[in-house]
Amino acid sequence: MIDIHSHILPGVDDGARTLEDSLDMGKAAVEEGIRTIIATPHNHNGKYMNEKEDILLAVESLNSALQTAEIPLVVLPGQENRLYGEMVDDLKDDELVTLTNDTRYVFVEFPSDHVPRYARRMLFDMQVAGYKPVIVHPERNMELLEHPSILFEFVQNGALSQVTAGSVAGKFGKKIRKFSHELVESGLTHFIASDAHNTTSRRFWMQDAYHEIREQHGYETFMLLMENAELLVEGSNVNQEEPQPIKKKKFLGIF
16 A cells, blocks of 8 residues: 655654654554555645755655664655745746655645635646646645535646545544545545554554445545555556536535
């Protein structure tokens, strides 16, 4: 299994604090069946700045430590970038880390309570520049939760999205769980990933999520999402279903 979103690098953000924490996360990942994981530390989110060269060195160091500890996990570099005005320019100038640092896939994070007004234009500009934006955890964005038509437009126009395993498994509450399954059902998400920060409150939960997806959405959807993680790491085009809008019920169930 491949996990494309994690905070396993030690001491760089709100994920693993120490190398020991990282190794504990590595062991937990392997127990989940994960053999390849992308480290995606926060960047430009108002609190954390993680430069490209620092990330590459940290990934190299962690892989060495995992090998020494005989933990069969390969860590690849990545970055979770909060959307900001110069993002496309920084991508063109090779100052940001694409997923694996060898693909054109780029994580895009929105603030948790809204979608920036310039998001539509930025996502378009990224694609024009040859990149493939992947919107992370849209199910936990309050504006998208209330107005899923915004995400539908983004996906219809070529953006991808990644839902958190814990959201699918109900670890963030019933409302987010319901929305996560609606995104899967409507073809509005393309990846399931852990966004793991530790081995306690923000664990991997990948097995739980994939079990629910297989049970509720069928084997074909389960395999499509599993395969998409592999295709992303390869730098290949991922599977995409025709997106469908989500109808949100108004008060008393009247549309």
